[in-house]
Amino acid sequence: MAWGQLALMTTASVASLRPSPSMAVYGIAAVFLYLLPAVVFLLPTSLVAAELASGWDGGVYKWVSEGLSKPLGFLAVWCQFAMTIFYYPTLLAYVASTLAYVFDEKLADSGLFTAVVIMVLYWVGVLVSSRGVKTVASLSSLGLVLGTLIPGVVLIVLGVLFLGQGNASAAPMDSHHLLPPWTGIASLVLIVNNFLSYMGMEMNAVHVNELRDPPRQYPKAIFLAMGMVLLIFILPALAISWVMPAKQLSLTAGVMQAFSSFFRHFHVHWLTPIFGIMLVLASLGGMLTWLAGPSKGLLMIARQDGYLPPFLQKVNQRGVQQNILVSQGVLTTVIALLYAFVPNVSSSYWMLSVITTQVYMIVYLLVFVAAVRLRTTRPDHPRGYRAPMLKTLCGVGLVASLLAMAIGFIPSSQFGGGNTAVYVLVVAGGLVLLGLLVPYLFLRFRKPDWVDPASHSLDEVS
Secondary structure, three states: OOHHHHHHHHHHHHOOOOOHHHHHOOHHHHHHHHHHHHHHHHHHHHHHHHHHHHHOOOHHHHHHHHHOOHHHHHHHHHHHHHHHHHHHHHHHHHHHHHHHHHHOHHHHHOHHHHHHHHHHHHHHHHHHHHOOOOOHHHHHHHHHHHHHHHHHHHHHHHHHHHHHOOOOOOOOOOHHHOOOOOOOHHHHOOHHHHHHHHOOHHHHHHHHHHOOOHHHHHHHHHHHHHHHHHHHHHHHHHHHHHHOOHHHOOOOOHHHHHHHHHHHHOOOHHHHHHHHHHHHHHHHHHHHHHHHHHHHHHHHHHHHHOOOOHHHHOOOOOOOOHHHHHHHHHHHHHHHHHHHHOOOHHHHHHHHHHHHHHHHHHHHHHHHHHHHHHHHHOOOOOOOOOOOOHHHHHHHHHHHHHHHHHHOOOOOHHHOOOOHHHHHHHHHHHHHHHHHHHHHHHHHOOOHHHOOOOOOOHHHHO
16 A cells, blocks of 8 residues: 555545634634644544554454553454544534535424434444445545545635735634633633544554555555645635634534525525535545444454343344344434433534544543553564554653543533533543443343354454
8 A cells, every 4th residue: 555545545545624613713723723633632543443453353452451460452442433422413513504505404403303314324324234234434535535625625615705805814824823822721622522532543553564664654554644634624714703603613623604695695505405415425434434343343342252131232134233223323312302402502513523522532431541552561572563652752742641531520601601511521421431341231131142152252263
């Protein structure tokens, strides 16, 4: 594999227009808010994962199991799966707000409409996945072009033309606003969303051994991917901030708000629903890709080492883990109802985004610690790639991840003036319940007959 191909694959798995509105509220300071987590989180996770993937097959479960213990390995793979329970409602809330601009813009602020769309689209996704559709990968790749690259470029071009006509930017663009205004620690809360934006870079580290010269080519691929990801994140966010005042910006519908405003300004408003459909197709393609991936990994580990009861290990005639998807769907449906009862759709979106980040951060904390321990205890184990200054990278990533988790408990201004205690309770409850308590109970009540005798242990096949 050419290192340029790996860079494009990595970009496709991470880049999206979905987080742009949450950073657009900061105007030009969005550049700083994207660059900081890229340096302290994106870079460490990418390089550390590359070393682990080039030495141990099996993903986060194998890495953490070898470096720490099998129960902690299960915790890592569980959190990688559990975060999707909160990820799908946020992704589909964005889809709902985008669809509103296809039918009626007022629906973008309707919690009931958002909840219905989340439930319907998730269960349609389960139905499609359970039939073993083989076009998911191609749909995802097509979605990158149709729903991310083309709309992103159009958004930037429209923004430049808008400013070129002499129109004033809705957000200040001078040097005095390069950093976000300091109003206490809450002013940095939105940076947590950028940790979520960068999650998933480690997925493509498994391809490191396919490069002709991993030690030289992998860093090239990562730095190119980082550059492309940052451009896709930063430039559309700036374009949105030029046309949409921060106080009017919705975290879920912000991209479509910007398109609608630009298209109205240039008298081509008929393009709004077309771009809405393009964005929806991209998001649905991404959802289908994520729907089968983490749950399939969890199924494999559960069967080999007996971490889940037989009911959750069952598959349909096409080999799809239907019972896991259905159980996940029940929880997703319950969470979707939050949109119907919380007055501000953006508040629900933000809370679920933070919970997603909190749960996934557990995976990275375990991976960073495991990487240091494996380098210390097994320095001679064959690795196709060795990350430079691994202990420093892991230390920076560990501290950044812990700070991101801590800051996530502080409500941002986008919480809409909601009750702080409720916010903290929801975030902490989601983290503890699904991120820690459920995997503990599976381990606590695990039984020997949960192991599938037809499966081989990872230790035997690696």
